[in-house]
């Protein structure tokens with residue numbers, strides 16, 4: 438074999454060994470997170486701002502504010518918090534973000550935050566966080582992906 442072929446094959450193996458192994462549901466959730474698209478043909482909508490302006494979710498995918506790695510980004514005065522599942526749901530105790538205090542998220546309170554803009558304590562999220570109109574399937578895919586999101590930035594860990 439030619440040296441270049443050997444090198445390329447080696448490189449391909451190395452990359453695939455580090456790629457995050459996602460199920461079909463998690464992959465669909467990843468597309469929703471990064472591109473704002475549904476696993477069905479439906480075009481997803483979101484409402485944003487105090488005036489509930491309706492926009493296609495593809496214009497405002499999660500990643501555009503929370504980052505591909507889910508660590509959150511500075512966004513004017515209100516910061517999109519980190520979406521690390523450990524921080525949101527698994528760790529003990531009260532969470533704090535943007536002056537709100539709230540207990541751990543569950544799958545259903547997470548869906549409520551994303552669709553209706555309230556946290557687990559019932560605090561209204563800042564209207565800079567859009568309210569997304571998701572089907573049950575889309576919400577399930579998205580939640581499944583959010584549980585894996587932290588691994589996305591730590592590709593060495595299996």
Ligand code: HEC
Nearest residue numbers: 497498499502515516517518534535550556562563565566
């Ligand atoms: C236009 C920017 C923007 C987009 C797009 C966006 N968010 Fe947010 N998000 C925010 C901001 C800002 C906050 C903080 C609101 C607050 O603290 O009151 C937030 C808060 C949240 C929270 C609450 C976290 C906590 O600790 O209470 C969750 C969960 C969340 N976003 C998930 C998502 C998901 C999932 C998507 C995509 C479906 C998404 N966001 C899209 C800006 C955005």
